[in-house]
Amino acid sequence: MPGESVRFVVVGNPADRRVTFFRDAVRAAGLPPARVLPWVDVLRGGAVFRPGETVRIDSPGEDPEVDAILRGTGDPARVEGTSRWYERFTEAVRDVADAAALRGCRLLDGPHDLAALFDKRLCHGVLSRAGVTVPPSPTSGAGAAVRGWDDVRDLMAEHRMPRAFVKLAHGSSASGVLAVETAGLGRVRATTSVELTDSGLFNSLKVRRYTTEREVAALVDALAPDGLHIERWLPKASLHARVADLRVVVVAGRATHALVRTSRSPMTNLHLGGARGDLTLARAAVERAGGDWADALGLCERAAGCFPDTLCVGVDLLPGIGWRNFAVGEVNAFGDLLPGLTGLKGGGAEDLDTYAAQVAAVHRAPAPDRREENDRATV
Numbered sequence: 001m002p003g004e005s006v007r008f009v010v011v012g013n014p015a016d017r018r019v020t021f022f023r024d025a026v027r028a029a030g031l032p033p034a035r036v037l038p039w040v041d042v043l044r045g046g047a048v049f050r051p052g053e054t055v056r057i058d059s060p061g062e063d064p065e066v067d068a069i070l071r072g073t074g075d076p077a078r079v080e081g082t083s084r085w086y087e088r089f090t091e092a093v094r095d096v097a098d099a100a101a102l103r104g105c106r107l108l109d110g111p112h113d114l115a116a117l118f119d120k121r122l123c124h125g126v127l128s129r130a131g132v133t134v135p136p137s138p139t140s141g142a143g144a145a146v147r148g149w150d151d152v153r154d155l156m157a158e159h160r161m162p163r164a165f166v167k168l169a170h171g172s173s174a175s176g177v178l179a180v181e182t183a184g185l186g187r188v189r190a191t192t193s194v195e196l197t198d199s200g201l202f203n204s205l206k207v208r209r210y211t212t213e214r215e216v217a218a219l220v221d222a223l224a225p226d227g228l229h230i231e232r233w234l235p236k237a238s239l240h241a242r243v244a245d246l247r248v249v250v251v252a253g254r255a256t257h258a259l260v261r262t263s264r265s266p267m268t269n270l271h272l273g274g275a276r277g278d279l280t281l282a283r284a285a286v287e288r289a290g291g292d293w294a295d296a297l298g299l300c301e302r303a304a305g306c307f308p309d310t311l312c313v314g315v316d317l318l319p320g321i322g323w324r325n326f327a328v329g330e331v332n333a334f335g336d337l338l339p340g341l342t343g344l345k346g347g348g349a350e351d352l353d354t355y356a357a358q359v360a361a362v363h364r365a366p367a368p369d370r371r372e373e374n375d376r377a378t379v
Helices: 015-026 040-047 064-070 082-102 111-117 118-129 150-160 213-226 277-290 293-304 354-364 371-377
Strands: 008-012 035-038 054-057 163-168 180-181 188-197 200-210 226-233 244-253 254-263 312-319 328-330
Touching: 008 015, 008 118, 008 328, 015 328, 015 354, 035 040, 040 082, 054 082, 054 244, 064 082, 064 200, 064 244, 082 213, 111 328, 118 226, 118 277, 118 328, 150 163, 150 180, 150 213, 150 226, 163 213, 188 213, 200 354, 213 328, 226 293, 244 354, 244 371, 254 277, 254 354, 277 293
Parallel strands: 008 035, 008 054
Antiparallel strands: 163 180, 163 226, 180 188, 188 200, 244 254, 244 312, 312 328
């Protein structure tokens, strides 16, 4: 049967829940145990694969040792250093891909895809050029450079954005994200999980507000050296008086899982106080507004299709007020950590969690012929 001899190896942090869940899914499928290649070993000595393995690249996780190599800080709570992290991470991913090709391995995460997915400016540009609806942005692709608060303020004014999200180009999990509001006469407010201290910027589990331009400028100026991306802050729909969006997981081109996230703050991330919402209510709201739920999922599949060499992505789907229109906020390379969530009806992964869906997709699909790629790699 297709995929019968599949043997997985995960490049990841052995202590990360993602790795545990994926290994559990492999075991439940009756396949040989997934081997784990720790990121710290890859970064120090290179990736060593066995012929014919199927390679999954996972998150480096919150490993201080890995963080010290990638960012030079050794403190995963620090916000700074993401530009350095990006350069070293994408270089390591390319090395993993080369080593996998030399051993005839199948790679589930394309290095070119990951390079775009971990640069919000590049990702936005890829989506926009493909006709995927995204929030307007002056920094999309090779857009305007942002050197600090003066540039952010001027771009917001030039593009008539009284409200905008200012994001670290290489951030994740809402790290370094500011929801900025301006109201003329120098009135500025930013909502963020970033804590500004005398010793630097730190991620916090507490969403806070900075209410003076001096404070906001200090934050933006400190973040800017790592690269910034600006997007129009689109008003979102609500459920039970809380703003809402959706994380939609797309596996092998199909939207398999969807989770509603709600919050009283602009950030709906669950680790920042967001809560899981009722998907049935959200879908009913879409249909009641005359929208098309299938079209909403289709938008996510189109976004995922922009990254064809990556098996699974998590798409942040932004419903407009009234639940009729949608935009893609972000596409996440490691957006599948949704414990206990089973698949959508008709999505091909009913009764499976996100990791089991990925294992099933690989197991039932014949491995691509990598001989030509391997020949090129050995030249």
